[in-house]
Amino acid sequence: MSLVSIRDVRKSYGDVEVLKGVSLEVEKGDVVAIIGRSGSGKSTLLRCINGLETYQSGAILADGIEVGGEHANLRELRRHVGMVFQQFNLFPHLTAAENVMLAPTVVNKTPKKEARAIAAEVLAKVGLSEKMDAYPSQLSGGQQQRVAIARSLAMRPKVLLCDEITSALDPELVNEVLRVVEQLAKEGMTLILVTHEMRFARDVGTHLVFMHHGKVHESGAPKAVFAAPQTPELQQFVSGIG
Amino acid sequence: MSDFSFWIILKNLIWATQWTVYLSLIAFVGGGIVGLILLFLRTSQVKWLEVPTKLYIEFFQGTPLLMQLFLFFFGVALFGIEVSPWMAAGLALTLWTSAFLTEIWRGCVEAIPKGQWEASGSLAMSYIEQMRYVILPQAMRIAIAPTVGFSVQVIKGTALASIIGFVELTKAGTMLNNATFRPFLVYALVALIYFCLCFPLSWFAKRLEGKLNVAR
Ligand SMILES: Nc1ncnc2c1ncn2[C@@H]1O[C@H](COP(=O)(O)OP(=O)(O)OP(=O)(O)O)[C@@H](O)[C@H]1O
Ligand SMILES: [Mg+2]
Numbered sequence: 001m002s003l004v005s006i007r008d009v010r011k012s013y014g015d016v017e018v019l020k021g022v023s024l025e026v027e028k029g030d031v032v033a034i035i036g037r038s039g040s041g042k043s044t045l046l047r048c049i050n051g052l053e054t055y056q057s058g059a060i061l062a063d064g065i066e067v068g069g070e071h072a073n074l075r076e077l078r079r080h081v082g083m084v085f086q087q088f089n090l091f092p093h094l095t096a097a098e099n100v101m102l103a104p105t106v107v108n109k110t111p112k113k114e115a116r117a118i119a120a121e122v123l124a125k126v127g128l129s130e131k132m133d134a135y136p137s138q139l140s141g142g143q144q145q146r147v148a149i150a151r152s153l154a155m156r157p158k159v160l161l162c163d164e165i166t167s168a169l170d171p172e173l174v175n176e177v178l179r180v181v182e183q184l185a186k187e188g189m190t191l192i193l194v195t196h197e198m199r200f201a202r203d204v205g206t207h208l209v210f211m212h213h214g215k216v217h218e219s220g221a222p223k224a225v226f227a228a229p230q231t232p233e234l235q236q237f238v239s240g241i242g
Numbered sequence: 243m244s245d246f247s248f249w250i251i252l253k254n255l256i257w258a259t260q261w262t263v264y265l266s267l268i269a270f271v272g273g274g275i276v277g278l279i280l281l282f283l284r285t286s287q288v289k290w291l292e293v294p295t296k297l298y299i300e301f302f303q304g305t306p307l308l309m310q311l312f313l314f315f316f317g318v319a320l321f322g323i324e325v326s327p328w329m330a331a332g333l334a335l336t337l338w339t340s341a342f343l344t345e346i347w348r349g350c351v352e353a354i355p356k357g358q359w360e361a362s363g364s365l366a367m368s369y370i371e372q373m374r375y376v377i378l379p380q381a382m383r384i385a386i387a388p389t390v391g392f393s394v395q396v397i398k399g400t401a402l403a404s405i406i407g408f409v410e411l412t413k414a415g416t417m418l419n420n421a422t423f424r425p426f427l428v429y430a431l432v433a434l435i436y437f438c439l440c441f442p443l444s445w446f447a448k449r450l451e452g453k454l455n456v457a458r
Contacts, residue, residue, distance in 0.1 A: 050364055078366035089361035093379045103365035106375055148361075155365060 001064065003028045003159055003190055004049060009058035011044060018044050019055065020214040026159070026207075031191045033201035033222060036211035037237065042194040045211070046161050049192070050081045063158050079107065082152030083161040086168050088144045090136040096123060096147045097132040100154045108155070115154075122150040126180050142173030146180055153184075160184070162193040178204075198238070202226050210234045248427065251418050255431055258414030263439070265400045265410055268332045270393055273339025280344040285351055286369060295344075302341030308402050310334045315406040331403035339396050346388050350381040391447035394440045401436075411435060 004026040011019040018041045026032055034042050047053040049060055051067050051074045060067040065077045091099050100119040104110040110118070123129055126146035136144050145165055152160055162181065166174040178197065182204050185191055195201055201208060201222055208222040210233075218225065218234045229235045280298070283291045302310065315330035354377050362376040404413035415432040419425045 052360055052363065075366050075368060078364055081364075083361075083364040085357060085361060087357050089355075089357035091358065091361070091376055091380075102375060103362075103367060106371050107366045151361075151365070 002026055002061075003030075003063060004192070005059075005061040006045070006049070007059045007061075009045070009048060009055050009060060011041075011048060011053065011055040018214050019048070021058070022211075022214070022216055023058075024209065024216060024219075026190065026192060028158075028190055029188050030207055031185045031205050032193070032207045032209060033205035034192065034194045034209045034211060035196070035198070035201060035237070036217075040211040041214040042211050043163050046083075046163050046192065046194055049161055050078055050083050052083075075107075079155060080158045081161065082155060082157035082159070084145070084148050084152055084163070084165045086164045088136070088141070088148045088168070090144055090148055090151070092136050095133050095135055096128060096139070096150075099136070099147055100151045103151070104154050118154050119150075122153040123147070125153065125183075126150045127176070140173060141169045142176045145169065145177045149177075149180055149184075159190040159192065162191065162195075164194050164196060166195070166197060198226070210237065212237075247422055247424070251422060251424070251428055252431060254418055255411065255414055255428075255435060258409060259411050259435055259439070261408070261410040262397065262400050262412075265331060265335065265403060265408070266393070266397045266439075269335035269339045269396050269400065272332070272336035273343055273396070276336060276340035277343030277347065280340060281347045281351065282370070282373065284344055284348055285373075299341045299344055302338050303345070307334070307338050307399055308405065310338055311402055311406050327403065327406045327408035330406055331400070331408045335396065335399060335403070338399065339392075342392055342395070343389065346392060347381065347385055350385040350388075351377055353384060354380050387447050387450040390443055390450065394444050394447075397439050397443075398436065 002025040004024075006022055006024040006026075009019050009022045010017065022041075022045055024032070034045070036042050044053055048055050049062055049067065055068050058068075062077055063080045065073060065080075067074075067077060091102065094102065097116065097119040100122060101112070101115040104115045104118055105112060119132065120129070123132055126149055128143060128146055128150065131139060131143060131147070136147070139147065149160075149165075165181075166177050169177065174197070178200050181191065181193070182200075185204050193201075193205075203222075205222040208219060208225045209216055210218040210225070210229075210231075212218075212233050218229065218231050225234070226238065229238055280295050283295045284299070286292065311330060311334045314334040315325055315327065318325045318330070351373075358376055358380070359372060362372040367375070400410055401412040403410055404416065407413070409417075411432055415428050419428045422428065
């Protein structure tokens with residue numbers, strides 16, 4: 001069975017239908033890049049996967065757990081589905097290491113010492129070993145985002161959701177974050193990323209999903225899709241990016 | 243002769259001030275504890291917890307404190323339960339304080355960016371864990387100034403307890419006035435003592451506010 005299975009999901013905000021029947025299967029080790037115009041429903045879809053948004057019909061199963069169910073075990077689900085945000089959302093009152101250690105100690109009841117070791121390991125992975133005791137306000141945007149990635153990794157997620165995680169960064173800081181994500185992809189982490197970095201989507205993604213008006217409008221292998229977009233909407237979108 | 247009664251008056255007033263202070267402390271500490279519990283209920287996003295909490299707050303904020311004191315003092319007696327002025331005043335002021343503190347603190351909790359809730363939620367933290375480790379530590383920083391500021395209202399609120407016969411600063415003033423017939427002197431002293439209790443607190447609150455504004 002797929003790691004994440006999205007079946008004909010529909011979601012509305014009031015009268016406005018934002019997701020109009022989205023289906024998507026994500027296998028272990030996949031790197032799914034979701035692209036599309038602003039307002040096409042990319043963030044909404046991603047947020048439905050870990051229960052930050054509810055949906056009206058269809059089904060989402062992540063790691064075998066039904067997300068939208070009446071008594072969905074969100075806590076169990078979220079232990080296995082990590083999320084990284086555009087705005088980092090680090091906890092400003094905690095140091096980098098404490099940010100990373102918090103969920104393992106509080107949620108998984110990992111002993112402090114062990115959690116500290118996990119923090120050291122994941123912060124090293126994102127290249128921030130020497131910043132363990134820095135507060136978020138003392139870090140650059142790129143460093144903050146890498147701490148946020150480390151914070152998610154500390155829970156050993158089976159899939160990591162990334163919503164435009166480089167969009168709030170100065171251009172010169174984008175690459176340090178993308179390199180970390182690329183490394184994760186190489187190590188076999190399952191990733192679902194909403195991104196505006198087309199080159200990254202093509203080079204690192206194993207699947208490309210083009211969303212348009214709340215639907216998966218076109219999808220396939222990134223290189224093939226970029227080389228020969230089938231629909232006029234994607235052709236326009238790709239050429240618009242240049 | 244007149245000097246003599248001045249010192250007697252002052253001495254008695256200062257003695258009575260301790261009860262004002264005790265009552266204020268009880269109301270503030272008790273109200274803080276009840277307020278914290280209500281805060282959790284009020285921000286829980288669970289409808290059947292939120293609605294009664296909201297009604298409770300509306301009641302204590304929307305009726306005069308004096309009526310609440312009467313209700314506790316005379317109302318409970320209707321059920322055949324003997325209530326001392328102490329109990330009635332302590333209880334009414336505690337609940338009254340809790341309602342206001344809950345609302346002050348809720349404002350501070352709501353000032354924390356939504357992203358903090360989403361990030362901690364995505365890390366599988368429960369509502370109580372989110373509050374305890376992520377939201378409250380940040381909300382507390384901005385809550386200190388208005389909370390200290392509100393403590394001034396609590397101290398002034400205790401004056402109403404005099405009406406149900408609780409002998410604190412105001413009641414002592416009334417009794418001393420009846421005995422000495424020097425209303426201006428007595429009440430000037432009473433006001434001065436209240437001011438000495440309240441001014442440091444409001445000064446402190448103002449200073450904290452200024453500090454936080456600079457920090458932001
Ligand atoms: N909380 C909300 N209430 C009402 N409408 C919303 C809400 N959140 C999103 N929407 C609407 O849903 C639609 C899809 O939004 P979504 O954020 O998923 O788009 P997106 O593809 O991520 O866009 P972007 O590239 O700008 O991030 C938009 O039209 C948006 O206005
Ligand atoms: Mg978005």
